[in-house]
Amino acid sequence: MAFAGIEDIKAIESEMAWEDRNVPATLYRLLSNTAKKFSGRNAVSFQIFSGPTDKAETLTWSELHAKVTQTANLFRKLGVGKDDVVAYILPNANETLFTFLGGAVAGIVNPINPLLEAEQIGAILRETNAKVVVTLKPFPKTDVAQKTAAAVKLAPNVKTVLEVDLLRYLSPPKSWIVPFLRPKMERPSTADYKDFVTEISQQPTTLKFDDPQVDRVAAYFHTGGTTGMPKVAQHRYSGLIYNGWVGNTLLYSEEDVVMCPLPLFHVFACHPIMMGAVSSGAHVVFPTPQGYRGDGVFDNFWKLIERWKVTFIITVPTAISAKMQRPVDADISSVKTAFSGSAPLPVELFKRFEKATGVTIIEGYGLTEATCLVSCNPVDGEKKIGSIGTTFPYTDVKILKSDGTEAATDEVGEICISNPGVYVGNTYTESEKNADLFHGEYLRTGDLGRFDTDHYLWITGRAKDLIIRGGHNIDPAEIEEALLGHEAVAFAGAIGQPDAHAGEVPCVFVELIEGASATKEDLMAFCKTHVQERAAQPKHLEILAELPKTAVGKVFKPDLRKSAITRIYNEALDAAGVTARVESVLDDKKRGLVAQVALNGTEPSTVDDALGAFTRPWDDINAAKIAAE
Numbered sequence: 001m002a003f004a005g006i007e008d009i010k011a012i013e014s015e016m017a018w019e020d021r022n023v024p025a026t027l028y029r030l031l032s033n034t035a036k037k038f039s040g041r042n043a044v045s046f047q048i049f050s051g052p053t054d055k056a057e058t059l060t061w062s063e064l065h066a067k068v069t070q071t072a073n074l075f076r077k078l079g080v081g082k083d084d085v086v087a088y089i090l091p092n093a094n095e096t097l098f099t100f101l102g103g104a105v106a107g108i109v110n111p112i113n114p115l116l117e118a119e120q121i122g123a124i125l126r127e128t129n130a131k132v133v134v135t136l137k138p139f140p141k142t143d144v145a146q147k148t149a150a151a152v153k154l155a156p157n158v159k160t161v162l163e164v165d166l167l168r169y170l171s172p173p174k175s176w177i178v179p180f181l182r183p184k185m186e187r188p189s190t191a192d193y194k195d196f197v198t199e200i201s202q203q204p205t206t207l208k209f210d211d212p213q214v215d216r217v218a219a220y221f222h223t224g225g226t227t228g229m230p231k232v233a234q235h236r237y238s239g240l241i242y243n244g245w246v247g248n249t250l251l252y253s254e255e256d257v258v259m260c261p262l263p264l265f266h267v268f269a270c271h272p273i274m275m276g277a278v279s280s281g282a283h284v285v286f287p288t289p290q291g292y293r294g295d296g297v298f299d300n301f302w303k304l305i306e307r308w309k310v311t312f313i314i315t316v317p318t319a320i321s322a323k324m325q326r327p328v329d330a331d332i333s334s335v336k337t338a339f340s341g342s343a344p345l346p347v348e349l350f351k352r353f354e355k356a357t358g359v360t361i362i363e364g365y366g367l368t369e370a371t372c373l374v375s376c377n378p379v380d381g382e383k384k385i386g387s388i389g390t391t392f393p394y395t396d397v398k399i400l401k402s403d404g405t406e407a408a409t410d411e412v413g414e415i416c417i418s419n420p421g422v423y424v425g426n427t428y429t430e431s432e433k434n435a436d437l438f439h440g441e442y443l444r445t446g447d448l449g450r451f452d453t454d455h456y457l458w459i460t461g462r463a464k465d466l467i468i469r470g471g472h473n474i475d476p477a478e479i480e481e482a483l484l485g486h487e488a489v490a491f492a493g494a495i496g497q498p499d500a501h502a503g504e505v506p507c508v509f510v511e512l513i514e515g516a517s518a519t520k521e522d523l524m525a526f527c528k529t530h531v532q533e534r535a536a537q538p539k540h541l542e543i544l545a546e547l548p549k550t551a552v553g554k555v556f557k558p559d560l561r562k563s564a565i566t567r568i569y570n571e572a573l574d575a576a577g578v579t580a581r582v583e584s585v586l587d588d589k590k591r592g593l594v595a596q597v598a599l600n601g602t603e604p605s606t607v608d609d610a611l612g613a614f615t616r617p618w619d620d621i622n623a624a625k626i627a628a629e
Contacts, residue, residue: 004381035065038281048169050296052303070203071102087130091289111265122154137163239371239421247276254281261291306330313338342471348612371421395419416442460592467496482530488516493555497564500613576610596621
């Protein structure tokens with residue numbers, strides 16, 4: 001249906017309560033309904049290479065239903081009950097999708113980021129007590145199989161490992177060569193290794209166990225992926241079904257083709273995209289195992305859009321930036337919408353994309369703890385650049401101040417959410433991690449924001465302090481704790497500094513112990529050894545005589561963020577060869593941190609060009625002073 005603004009959302013909600021909606025209670029019932037209704041329509045396509053004429057494997061909805069059924073039957077045969085966990089450490093492939101859906105039908109599915117280190121994967125496998133793991137068979141140019149084997153050694157609870165061999169997607173001569181290049185690997189003796197495709201092919205295509213029509217936990221998604229014990233969020237069928245219902249009701253139908261180069265270990269791909277497709281009958285295309293990271297994906301992106309007659313592009317700011325470095329060299333007239341999430345989108349990038357493609361980007365918001373979907377700019381209405389739009393039906397967002405009272409319009413507070421995807425009181429698997437996570441039935445997101453007069457939601461900052469690098473969450477504590485292990489370091493404060501490509505990258509400020517000595521180079525080398533997650537290794541390190549601190553001695557990070565914005569923006573202005581300079585950074589109540597720029601004879605449009613790739617806004621400092629007077 002049309003989605004032009006908050007009035008359309010209110011109209012949907014006025015029809016009936018969410019509890020009265022006639023939606024399936026379980027994932028398998030939803031998938032079965034869609035397979036029956038759209039049996040011959042395409043459901044999913046995967047191509048291992050990015051060329052517009054490269055081999056691809058497409059399954060119809062009836063074929064996907066059969067594969068998911070076989071996969072679920074296999075997991076039950078391997079001893080997976082409804083409360084047992086199937087983890088997967090896989091790049092994108094059709095088998096990844098079978099595992100995601102089949103794992104949630106048979107038990108609890110636990111997608112794990114294959115880019116994590118073996119120790120981190122092992123920690124998640126122990127935390128979730130996974131019984132079965134699905135991963136790659138050793139394959140050239142990837143170490144997923146090797147990392148998984150090392151992780152399984154750290155998780156004695158894993159009894160079976162099912163291997164997916166990408167060889168079957170190759171054609172001669174590559175299919176002849178790969179067996180000779182396949183890496184050798186020692187498999188841990190603690191688990192029984194089997195071939196995934198062989199095993200599911202032996203299972204029936206009708207479900208051989210009961211599917212009780214009741215709500216239950218169906219998925220575990222880890223957050224961040226830093227060292228130590230990860231936070232594991234619990235997702236119920238009701239949350240998955242809600243995401244699918246929103247996608248079907250407001251975003252796409254069986255006529256849509258959705259290009260999704262995002263990984264199937266992330267909630268964005270699994271819930272808004274895949275569950276939306278399962279609900280609507282849309283066709284989802286996954287280009288290459290690595291998605292946007294795959295060889296040639298950006299170079300061939302527009303030709304792939306033409307090949308598949310894509311109507312809906314799923315993207316993130318870093319990918320949009322890369323696309324804008326290539327010409328639009330194909331017929332993309334089929335595209336109706338592009339949806340961007342995971343990180344703030346710079347205004348200049350928004351405008352460049354719209355000008356180059358004729359397609360307006362819809363920015364949205366979701367989070368793992370809420371089973372994803374919260375809000376987006378209306379498909380058929382006004383898109384406010386920089387906002388995360390209006391809330392979806394049956395999602396209630398309150399902006400709460402520190403005293404727990406609700407903020408007024410345009411007043412900033414913490415974004416707190418109530419919707420069918422929020423598992424009240426049980427968001428994380430460990431009860432102690434749910435402490436202070438809720439205001440009543442409202443999930444505290446840790447994001448700071450406000451509602452404007454049109455009920456559009458704006459994020460102004462983050463209370464929870466995460467660094468978001470290209471949509472990947474990094475806990476600053478990982479960097480800080482590593483540096484505090486250095487004998488010369490007294491205090492460390494890690495933040496995200498602005499980055500034109502990734503949105504932000506890790507940056508750390510250090511105060512040394514009195515009388516101790518260490519150079520920037522010493523500490524950066526120390527980080528390379530002791531910060532285990534590669535994405536978390538700082539791109540900039542600065543030693544200060546004293547870090548700014550609160551009255552109770554805690555590092556005061558707003559001042560560090562202001563310092564980083566000033567440095568990065570002035571470097572960008574220098575690179576543009578202009579005389580304008582950031583003189584200060586203001587913490588604006590509505591917009592968050594805003595750079596105050598002295599133009600020094602520079603045209604504002606030139607400053608826009610120099611700073612347009614960054615998400616944090618800027619103001620002419622002199623104009624601001626005049627307005628204040």
